[in-house]
Amino acid sequence: xxxxxLKDSAFDPASLERSLAALEGExxxxxxRSWRADVALLLAVSWGLAGAMTLVLxxxxxxxxxxxxxxxxxxxxxxxxxxxxxxxxxxxxxxLPVAAALVAAGLGLSGLVFLRALDTTAAxxxxxxxxxxxxxxxxxxxxxxxxxxxxxxxxxxxxALLAGVxxxxxxALIGEVGCGQSWQHVLLFHGGAWALIALASAVIxxxxxxxxxxx
Amino acid sequence: xxxxxxxELMSRFCTGDSAAFRTLFGRLGPMVQxxxxxxxxxxxxxxxxxxxxxxxxxxSRDRYTPGADVARWVLxxxxxxxxxxxxxxxxxxxxxxxxxxxxxxxxxxxxxxxxLRRRLEDALQALPESQREVVxxxxxxxxxxxxxxxxxxxxxxxxxxxxxxxxxxxKELLVDLEGx
Numbered sequence: 001x002x003x004x005x006l007k008d009s010a011f012d013p014a015s016l017e018r019s020l021a022a023l024e025g026e027x028x029x030x031x032x033r034s035w036r037a038d039v040a041l042l043l044a045v046s047w048g049l050a051g052a053m054t055l056v057l058x059x060x061x062x063x064x065x066x067x068x069x070x071x072x073x074x075x076x077x078x079x080x081x082x083x084x085x086x087x088x089x090x091x092x093x094x095x096l097p098v099a100a101a102l103v104a105a106g107l108g109l110s111g112l113v114f115l116r117a118l119d120t121t122a123a124x125x126x127x128x129x130x131x132x133x134x135x136x137x138x139x140x141x142x143x144x145x146x147x148x149x150x151x152x153x154x155x156x157x158x159x160a161l162l163a164g165v166x167x168x169x170x171x172a173l174i175g176e177v178g179c180g181q182s183w184q185h186v187l188l189f190h191g192g193a194w195a196l197i198a199l200a201s202a203v204i205x206x207x208x209x210x211x212x213x214x215x
Numbered sequence: 216x217x218x219x220x221x222x223e224l225m226s227r228f229c230t231g232d233s234a235a236f237r238t239l240f241g242r243l244g245p246m247v248q249x250x251x252x253x254x255x256x257x258x259x260x261x262x263x264x265x266x267x268x269x270x271x272x273x274x275s276r277d278r279y280t281p282g283a284d285v286a287r288w289v290l291x292x293x294x295x296x297x298x299x300x301x302x303x304x305x306x307x308x309x310x311x312x313x314x315x316x317x318x319x320x321x322x323x324x325x326x327x328x329x330x331l332r333r334r335l336e337d338a339l340q341a342l343p344e345s346q347r348e349v350v351x352x353x354x355x356x357x358x359x360x361x362x363x364x365x366x367x368x369x370x371x372x373x374x375x376x377x378x379x380x381x382x383x384x385x386k387e388l389l390v391d392l393e394g395x
Contacts (some may be wrong), residue, residue, distance in 0.1 A: 003335065003354040003355050011244075011245040011248045011249060011257065012248065012261075012262075015248065015258070015262045015265070016244045016245070016248060016265070018262065018266075019240075019262060019266040019269060020237065020240050020244070020269075023240075023266065023269055023270060023273060024258075026270055026273045026274065027217070027233045027236060027273060031276070031277070032274050032275075032277075034277040035277060035278055036277075038344075047361055055265070092278040092279075092280060093368065094280060103245050114243070126310075129248070152275065153275065154295035154296075154299070155295070155299055181354065193332075208258075208273040210271075210299065210386075212270070212271040212274045212275040212276060212278075212292075212293040213267065213268065213271045213292045213293075213299065214272070214274075214275030214278045214279075214292050215269050215278070215288070215291050215292070215295065215297075215368060
């Protein structure tokens, strides 16, 4: 086809000059925060909040220490899943395949349920949805951080899902030190909240005004 | 001494050399503008998105992988920005002022536009955005399907399928043109 007509079409030098002039202000600014700092920030907020809530639980519930020790493998699994998800969500393409990270997130949730099936401690006197509510409540701050970090690259739904997984690891960690109920409870009331956070991240991220469109 | 490559200029920019960015802008600006003109057509939008594209280059220079093809990286930013703009326009959230009225854009004299080019541009605009970006990158920018796939973050098979459909539709639209 005669696409050379488009190839040879005159560009608009005046428009380019205006664009370059408008960029001068941005060039004068110091370099923005790196994506590595974003990964560290998201994990620091997510895990820091989980750590703070764990401390509160230690002082308010004497059984927390023993429960946390029993759930150490699950806590390790959650740290690994959250770290991997944050890295895959916020790093530039080519460093860690997003599909692999999504599979790892699915395996992380499955592992959590499996580990609980091996070691259910006690039924709770609280209604089961309390876990879901506290999960969603504590994940709100990491979710905001995840969304702010996602603004710094082009819209990409799988990455936004992974950022939500990383944010949701906060509530999941707290769930492991504060709840000893059955695997069905973990799957429905913990896993459901985690999935909701990931979904919310994907839905909200698509509508955000971007700071950058870099892949 | 030969001219610095785009990749060398980008590396220098990443270490704080703003002059290297200006040289890169001079080299890649026309390519980005041409691509966006085929994608968006409207001159004011093309200017806005060109600026957004290079603003993203400045803001996200840490996301550039040293040694990677800079032109492809910048084109992928332009494609992302154009796609997002078109999506927001489709949702009706773009170009609205705080009062909800359509923003008056300053009118610009259209570029010289011979009949054939206008026909081609009209036909391109009639394509779905996903097919248009592949056709423009492949046919106008001369990228291979593997390169197109890299720019758009899709597989080369998907790029070929989109191009095949796009060319089919263009043939229908431009059936009366010679040399198809």
